[in-house]
Amino acid sequence: MLDTLRHVTTPELIELQLRPAGLLPRSLAWTIDFLIRMALLLCLIPLTSGLGRAGGGLWLLAYFLLDWFYPVFFEVWRQGATPGKKALGLMVVNDNGTPVGWGASFSRNLLRVADMLPMAYGCGLVTMLCHQEFRRLGDIVAGTLVVYREKPVALPALEKTAAIAPTEPLDRATQRALLAFAERAASLTPARQEELASLLPQLSQGSYGPQGAARLLGLASHLIGRRT
């Protein structure tokens, strides 16, 4: 299969679709996070250097925490996304589609050291490129996925056109195609609408040009049940 979509069945027997994110967006997200961490550590230097030797200890502690727990904190408390991932619209989820918890998030970030071997995320790169769902070693061990976070789409209202009853029964595929056409109509130029309508002479029934497209919209109106 070329499609990378992952289907997950919830206990309610509903199929959810997850879109795993590939190498490039994830590397970019990592780079953003890396820069943020570096900036934080650099900002801490003048603050801690005022405290003498104890400041040095404090800085090392901060470095340790940022190194191992920065992603864990954001993944558990900020809807599965570090600032970098959020910027690229990604999030970490368990492979059954549920949000990650402490254990899974900690495992996948602990395993970063294995992914970094032998250098520059070599292992992680290879496993990600070989894996159907772009998982690095940490993702495999923790059972997690990095997916695109989908924003809820606004429902485009179908254009108000008079409903036209079809003269003969339409099969499901045709109904679906008609609805899809009507929904996209708002984003298509009139010329393109007419061109598409002319591909379906049996539906537009001899009316070409603007009338053909209008007839298709009318049929769609009828399908969703408008009676005006």
Next chain:
Amino acid sequence: MKQDTFELHHRQDWAAFETWLTYAALPLRQRNAQQPPFPAHELPQRYRHLCQQLALARDRDYSLSLVERLHALVQQGHDLLYGAQGNLGQRVWRYAAGGFARDVRRERWWVLAAALLLFGPQLTMMLAVHLKPDLAYLILDPQQLSQIEHMYSHEVKNLGQVAREASTDFQMFGFYIFNNVSIAFRCFAGGISAGLLTIFALVHNGLFFGVIEMRLIQAGLAENFHSFVIGHSGFEMGAIVLSGAAGLRLGFAVLAPGQRTRSAALAHTARSLIGMVCGLAVMLVIAALIEAFWSPLRLAFPIKLGVGSLLILTPLLYFLFAGRRDGS
């Protein structure tokens, strides 16, 4: 039912659910100030209705945008419902009160193997250096050795004095955490290389400790050395052995996944080990506290020895006896 009627029927429910989703994403303080669109206990039922509506919409070939919208709502409801974290404080407390000890006892053979891989090379190296002192140079070069000997070569006459300033203590605390916990984490994660990196880390550390200990004994600094390390050694070595055990266990899941696929076996094993890794990290934090603030105190050797033995016994007794009441 036609799509238009369907939407008309459920429009209000969907809007309420959407409002609830934005409401649930608010921080706690703002949430308390607002009135939720429906009480929280209605969420599961409303979510199930939404699931049913999505199934109907898909089955009846309603328009794609409606299906997508319902799918998005269901997905967010699903995250909210199934992503709820249990009471973290309570989970941590339960684990500390016995779960950790039970996990360690469950993996006792791996703990034993890791202990052998750490202490075996250490004892071997001690014996080897005892018989032939030059063998020490296999592991460390002369410069490093003399540096280490210098570290412990203070006079023991200033009893009761603090060896260094408090700010240095804190600096060392930061360093011990950074260094030791990172080593332990790497020791565990390295297990994914079929255990090879873990074995390497354990053996390497064992050889290293063996050489240093024997050389310091030979240099007549045994008392200084032991009075420094005895306090934190129980927690520190214990945690390193546990991280080795966890690493070996993970490596074994790669080698012999049993009746699971390799990745399923890895995920399953990691899930059962991650608590132990958190536990040993806490042990290392305790060890770092002792090492930074207690170990450098220059007190009479018997006092250090007595307190040190107690500190070694603490984790041992914990792992042997804690959490026995609720099984294993």
